[in-house]
Amino acid sequence: MAVLQALVNGTLVGGVYALITVGLTLIFGVLEIVNFAQGEFLMVGMYVAYFSYVALHLDPMLSAVLAFGVLFGIGAVLERWLVRRVLHGPEISQIFLTVGISIALQNAALAFFGSDFHSVHVPYQTASLSLGPIPISVPYLLAFAWGAAINLLLYVFLVRTDFGRAMRAVAVNAVAATLSGINVSRVRMIAFAIGAGLAGLAGAVILPYAYVYPTIGLQYVVIMFTIAVLGGLGNVNGAVIGSLIVGITQALSALFLPSALQNLVVFALFVAVLMIKPSGLLGRSHAH
Template identity: 40%
Template sequence: MSLYVQAIVNGFLVGGVYSLMALGLSLIFGVMRVINFAHGDMMVWGMYLSYWLFVTAGVDPYLSILVTGSAVFLLGAAVQKGLVNRILDAPHEMQILLMLGVALVLENVALMVWGPDPRRVSTTYALSTFWLGPIVFDLPKVATFGLALALALGLYLFLKKTDLGRMIRAASDNQIGALLVGTDILKVFTLAFGIGAACVGAAGSLMTPFLPFSPSTGLFFTVTSFNIVIIGGMGSFLGAFVGGLLVGMSESLGAVILVPSLKEIVSFVLLVLILLFRPQGLLGSGR
């Protein structure tokens, strides 16, 4: 029994950072209707940047999210401004192709720079744990959860309270309406993609203390982000958050109940069930 509780706790903690990653995807899709197939690869770039800062300058990955978040923000904004903005009125499938091309480039440039071997950020506290009753808590996972929660809250406040945030939400709710009241929609797009990318870049850095990674790690996280966003409800902030926690827990439980190599199947089955019985997602409202 305690094995399962332990799995749920671990999954919940990892789920927090999944939520942050999915919030980024949800924001990008919500505003531009672009499916970011390079989402996981942008995350991997955040991870490598943290790794590089840690190895060369000894910067703690929890500190380097400031750098990686900003760097991946620029990357995302550049992709939107330089590429996606140019083909806004092309058929929908062309945007998918474009993002697949971006994903190929990002993954394989990482392969050229860092090679295929998995990397690990070995902090001094990587293996620290503490007990709460019969449950073990990994210190890095708790810290990551806390920071991911703080960043998600920050994003929420930004979207709700600031003018820029309101512009982004307006563009997401009603693009033509936003245009009519004079919103510079291309600028909003660039900003929104940048912020979505920054979320996933920071999420990547936050995972480095407990997750080894390689250039091919990205695809798994791209697909996981898709799952979470659908499960939680497209365009729903709280939905992406709850979805992240759910997928984290279901993967963790799946690894215990089934074999570890089958853990992903739990979240896929969850996805199929959601698509069938509540296609708008757990917390989504209509489509």
């Protein structure tokens, strides 16, 4: 029973991880840039949801759409004016830029919003449903539902639409994409904006069970990168599978390890996978 409960919880958490990670993966897949500011995009999304709640009494499940929009805009502007300039530069410049953006956003949040922890109060905060004998936390279930919906939408977008196909084409061969009439710069800008927007949306949907403060992004960024690399950096399906594996592993290992060691098994698994397959579970076997 405890194992079953852990599996359910792990799957729910994994679905949320998938939502948090998929933006990072999309950005790396299309722009080949590692975005260290992704955790801060999530943090800004949390604040958007928090202030929407304070000012408009909007439920974070709804202000998630607003958070997506705000971060999409921020992402587009950052790509257009900053990220674009380092795409063909050395990796060190790319790292400095995205780490710089993350520090700037953290400090901006600290300056404008202070260092206090904030949360929201929603009616379903402590509610749970029961699936047979197993209780399921409603806020986790709602966040999972958003994660599942977004990943499905993203899949349909990438596989079925012209623009999604163009995005995949840019990801694997920008020159051939240009020769097919695709505006590669614009596709990259929109991929970055969607990636940022998804982090913002993720921030909103986790707010019912998490506190927001300026450095909250740091807490998520480690798990984000673990999952993205485990699944194969740049591979959207890999990020989903990696998320579920990490979520379930955490929940199962909590059964026999103290919670302070919750991530020990995850990192052991992470190291083991990379030793066997350095490009990650579904990673590209060849780099461009």
